[in-house]
Amino acid sequence: MTQSSQLTALPVGYRLAEYTIVRQLSVGGFSVVYLALDDADRKYAIKEYLPRNLAERNDEGMVTVPHELDRDAFNLGLKCFFEEGRILAEISHSNVVHVSNFFRANQTVYMVMEYADGRSLGRELEVAGGRIEERRLRKWFAALLSGLREVHLHRLLHLDIKPANIYLRRGGHPLLLDFGAARQTLSRRDKHFASMYTPGFAAPEQYEKDQALGPWTDIYAIGACLYVCMGGKTPQVAHERMSNDKLAPASKLFRHYYSRELLELTDQCLMLAPDARPPSVMTIQKRLLETDYSKPEPIPESAAAARKLVGWIKGLAGGRSS
Template sequence: MAVARDSLPAGTLLGPYRVVKTIAQGGFSLIYLAYDEDSGEEVVIKEYMPKKIARRDSAGRLIASEPQLAENLHQGRKLFFQEAKALASLKHPSIVRVLDFFLANDTGYLVMPNERGRNLGAYVQARRGGLSTTFILDVFIPVLDALSLLHRRSMVHLDVKPGNIHLRHGNRPMLLDLGAVHPLAKSRARGGQVVTAGYSPIEQYMRDGHIGPWTDVYAVGASIRACMEGRTPPPAPERQKEDTLIPATEELKTRYPFPLLRLVDWSMSMEIGDRPQDAGELLEAVLEQVARNPNPDTVSGTPPSESE
C-alpha cells in the first residue's frame, strides 16, 4: 500500500517499539506494524494523527496544520489519551487488548498485540455474502457480548462494521478500532461523529442526533445483513428520504431462519425507540432463538447451499 504522507519512517523507535511499516491509515490515525525490542513480539501501534488538522514537523512531532487549529489538536490528543486509559481497563476475549499507551512526538500512541487472522469485511467481499447462519452466530454472539461490556461501562463503539471485526483461528472474532470508542459523557452524547455509510444509523449523521448503545445495535444488524447479502446496506440518510430497503424477513426468507431475519430488521429500525436499546437486549434475544432452534442452518427444513 502507499505510505501515508506523514507516516513515521521504518526504523523509528517509540519507547521500546521499533516501527516496521505503516499498515493502515484513517481520518484520525495511522496504524503501524512494529516489534517490541525487549520481548521480540510483534505489535500494532495506533498513532493519533487527525489528517485534517495536523501535520508532522521535521523532528517528527505533531503540530497543527494551521495556528487556529492548535486548540482542536490539543483537545483531541487529550481525549485520545483519556479514552485509551478507559479501553485499557476492558478485559474481554473479543476486544483487542491494550498493551500500552503513552505520549510521544506531541501525540498519543496505543499499542496492541498483532494477532494473525483475516478480516471479516474482506471475507464477506470475497465470498459475496451467503455466509451460513452458524458462522454468523459464531461471530456475532461474541461481538454482542463484547459490546454489552462496553455498554455496561457507559461506552459506545460507534464504528461497528465487518471491516472492524478480525477473525482469528477458528473464526474467533475480535472487535477492532476501539480508538473510536466514546464514553457516554454529556458532551459526547450527541451526533456529528465520523460515520460509515451503510452501518451508521441516522442519529450519527445529525449534530442533534441522540447517540447511545442503540447506535451500535443498528450497526450490528447492518453488519449481519452484509454477511448475508454480500453488500453494504443503503446509507441511513437515503433510507430516511425514501426507504427502499426490503425487510430481511422478505428479501432473505428462503435463505435464513425467520427469527434471525426478524432480529436483523429490529436492529436496523430507523427510529431509535424501535430498536433493541443495547447490545445486551439484542444478545438475549439471539440466545433465546438459538436455544429454541438446535439446527440454526435449517430454513424450512432445507439447509443452505454454502458451508463454512
Template structure:
C-alpha cells in the first residue's frame, strides 16, 4: 500500500465524482438539500460522505459534507438518519452537536491552503457542511506523476499545509484526518488541506474524550481510543506519515503495531540521501515518534526542525530576484555599504555583527530593509536608536557618523568584506563549547540540535560562522534572534 492508496477519501475534481449507488447510505443524484442538488459522491469514510453539489442560486459547483458516522447511524426510507440503537443515539447526537458547533467556528477561518467552509445547515436529522470545491489533482496522484519528488517540492507542499494547521491549532482545533486523500494540489505549489469533518475542538476540563477517528498508517496511537491525549502533535504525526510515504513509497505501519519494539524503519535509514537531507529525514522521524510526548508539540517546533528553504540546493529553488527599494535608493547592496553597517553594528554586538549582516543580506537585497533588520537584533532601545542615527547617512550615500576607529573584540570588518575567509583555519572547536551551543540550540530545535551542531562545526571557520549556520535552522524570527543574543552574551570570541 503506497501514498496513493486512499485517494478516494478526499474531494476530487468534477469528473471524478463517484456513483452514489456504489456508496452505502449515500443520498441519490438529483436529491435536493435547500438550494443545492447533489450530483454524486466525491469521497466517503467512517465519519461521513462528501458530495459534489450544484448551488442553484449562485450557479456554481461546491462540496457538501454530510455528518454520517457509519458505526452509529443508518438512513431510513425518508432519507433521514436514525441511530442504530439507544446506546448509539446518545453518541450520535453528541457528535452531531459538536459537528454543528465546530462547523460554525470553521466557517470563520480563511486561509489559502485550507478548504473554505462556506456555511452549514441541518436536515434529515443530521447536519451538512458546505465547502468550496477544490480543483486540481489529489496529492497521491500528483506524487506518482512527479516521483521521485525532490526535497524542495516536498517542502513546497508541507510548509503551506503547516501554516494552515498553525492557524487551526491556535484556535484550539485539531484536524485528526491528515492523509494523502485529504490533500489536493491545485497547482504544483498550491496545496490545499481538505475534509474538516473529523476536526474537533480540544476543550480543557472535559476529560479529553474524543471519538476515535482512524486511518491506518496515518493515525497516531492516541487516536485509537476515545480518551487519547490528542493535540497538535496528533496532526504532526499524520503529516510526518504522509512525508514518510513520499520518500519511501510505502505507507507507515499502523501506530498500535509500533507501540513496542517499533518495526518501522527510520526515515534517516531508508531515505535516499541523494535526494533528501539528513535534517529532513530526522525531522520526519521526530514527527513519527509512536509516543506523543516524544513528538514536536507544535507546528512551530516542527517547522524549526525542517531544512530552511534558503539553504536548499539552488537547482531545486526558483531563480532569485532582486527587488529595487524606493526608500533606500539602492537596487542592490555593495560590499562597502555592508562593511560600514557591520562596523556600526559591531559597536553594540561585537563579533556577532558579521554573522547578522551575512544572514540578513540573504533576505534583504536593499539597504533600508537590511538596516532595519539589523536594528531589530539590538536588544537595548538606546543602542538601537544610536545605531539607526549613526547609519542614517548611508541611505543618502554618506559614511556613518562618528565611525569607530577600533572595535574591541571585532574582526576589523572595515578592512575586508564580511564574507571573506580568514587567512588560517582555526583549531577544532572545544568540545565543552560545542556542548554548550548544542544545549542552547536544543531549546529551539529539540533532538536535531546534536546533528546540526556536529555538521555546522565541520563547516564553520570560526565561532561567528558557526552561529550563522545554526541560526539559519531556526525558522521563528524571535527565537532566532534570542539564540543569537544568547550567543553574543555567552559565546563571543575573546580578543
C-alpha cells in the first residue's frame, strides 16, 4: 500500500458519530489518530483501525480490503483492536489513557480516548538536553508503572512502550498511550507486519512467533526507556543482541550521573532472558521508590574541570550578549 497519510486520513470537519474531526494527530502503519470535538466542544483523541498493508479508504470514506486473501488478517486485527478498547474502557487509572467510547463506522472500528495537554517523554528528553535527572526519572516511572501494573492485572500487555508513547501532562504527570497488543498479534501472524513493533524497545521474544509474551516483555521496554532517558542511544535491536550483544551496560556508561541502584535496575530490565529480568512491575516500582539510594560515582577531576571551563565560557558569552 503506497497511499499517503493525506489520502487515508479522514478530512477536517468530517462528522464521525457525535464527533467532528479537527485534525490528524498521528498516522502509522496500523492506525490513524485524530483530534476531535464532541457536541459540547470537549476534546478527544480518536484512534481509527486502519492497517495500511491490508486496507485502504475508498471515495465514500469506507475502509475496504482490496485483496480477499487479506480479509482474515484484517478481521483478526479488528477483533483484537476492539477487545483492546473494551479492556481499556474498564481501566480507570490516572496513568493510563482513558477510553470513553468505541464504536464501529466506515467498516472499521474507532476508539475514543481522553485528550490531554502536554508533551511526550521523547520531546521532554529533547528539551532536557538528552538526559533527565534521577529524581524525576524515579518519580515519573514509578507513577507510570502503577498504571502498567493495572493494565497487567486486566490481562492486557502494552507491547510498544517507548518515549513517544509516554505522555507527560502539564505538571509532569505521566500517561501511558498507544497500546500495541493488536499490532503485535498481526506482527506475529503475518510477515507484512514484521516491523510493527519498535526496534530497540521491543524485547527479543517479540521477534519469535513461538516465544511467550508477558509482563516481562513490557519490562524490557521500560529498561530501554530508562536507558535512553539517561542519555543513551536507542538500544541495539534485541534480536541482534542475541547473536552479537554490543549494548554497553548503563552501569558502565552512566555511573557518574546516576545511582548504582538505578543503573543496575536498568541493566536487569534489559536482560535478554525473560527470567533474568525483574519478576514484576511491582518489584521495579518498589525499587524506584526507595529514597535511600547511593550517590553516583564522582566525576574525575579532569572531566569536572572541563565542565567548569565550558560553564565559564558560556557565562562570558552570555555577559557579552547582554
